[in-house]
Amino acid sequence: MNDTKERILTTALRLFARDGYEAVSVSDIAQALGMTKGALYRHYKSKRDLFDSMIARMLELDSSAARQYGMPEQNLITDDRGYDQVDWDELRQFTLAQFRFWTEDDFACPLRRMLSLEQYRSGEMGKLYQEMVVSGPVHYTADIFSRMMACGRMKPGDADALAAQFYAPMFLLIAMADGGADNGLSVLQELIDDFIGRWRA
Numbered sequence: 001m002n003d004t005k006e007r008i009l010t011t012a013l014r015l016f017a018r019d020g021y022e023a024v025s026v027s028d029i030a031q032a033l034g035m036t037k038g039a040l041y042r043h044y045k046s047k048r049d050l051f052d053s054m055i056a057r058m059l060e061l062d063s064s065a066a067r068q069y070g071m072p073e074q075n076l077i078t079d080d081r082g083y084d085q086v087d088w089d090e091l092r093q094f095t096l097a098q099f100r101f102w103t104e105d106d107f108a109c110p111l112r113r114m115l116s117l118e119q120y121r122s123g124e125m126g127k128l129y130q131e132m133v134v135s136g137p138v139h140y141t142a143d144i145f146s147r148m149m150a151c152g153r154m155k156p157g158d159a160d161a162l163a164a165q166f167y168a169p170m171f172l173l174i175a176m177a178d179g180g181a182d183n184g185l186s187v188l189q190e191l192i193d194d195f196i197g198r199w200r201a
Contacts, residue, residue, distance in 0.1 A: 005043045008033060009057070010107070012050045017110035020117045021051065021125070058111055058132065065101065069094035072144075083147040088196050091144060099170055099188055102133070103177040113178070133174075138167045148201075155201050166195055 011032050015024045026047050030037045044050045066073045070090045072082035101108050112133055118125035130136065142163035148154035169191045173184035 008040060008043055009050060009053055012047075013054055013107065013110050013114065016051075017113040017117070020121070021047075021114060022118070022121060054111055055128065057107065061101075061105075061108065062132075065094070065097060069097060072140075083143060084151055086144050086148065087153065088148075088200055092192050092196065095166075095170065095192060096185065096189060098137070099173065099185060102174050103184065112174075134171065138163050141167055153201055155199050157199070162199065166192075 008029065012024070012029045015029060015032060019028075024047075026037055026040060029047075029050075030040045033040070044053065063073045065071075070082075071086060071094050102112050103109060112129075115125055115129040115132065119129040120126070138160075142159045145154060145157075145162050145166075146159040149156055149159065170188055173181070173188050177184045
């Protein structure tokens, strides 16, 4: 992606995260960039094109992080490769990295905030917010736990309930980080270590 396209994308995302997707016009984005709408349209066909590019980038970043930490890239139904190999240390490191990603990353954090704002205005945005930030990670974790139980690396239990128990503190700590709390990572690390200590087979 060239520098101008990247600058347009990140500026639009910053505005969407602050004011909401619906409230920001192409004119607002162009003005913030100091360019004409015509110049912006040479790089993106529409505001929707910008949004679609943001979601595509987010999915790329998510897959890249999964690869980096040795985690499965797809859900269990789509592709079960890698689920049998996940160990507790990989899950721990990946979860802490996801917390940093959603609270500190210059792209992921404003995208999460935009979806959080828009989830009540748009069914599509609400679905994306659930898939990326709420129910999607819980289902993903439940799939990992069910395989860990099947492989003998986790004590038997209800994988869905345990995934909600594992993920709920992270979700809460992300919300607290938005409010200015700065100890979320250390609290999350302590909670994860306690969970692993109780459920490692």
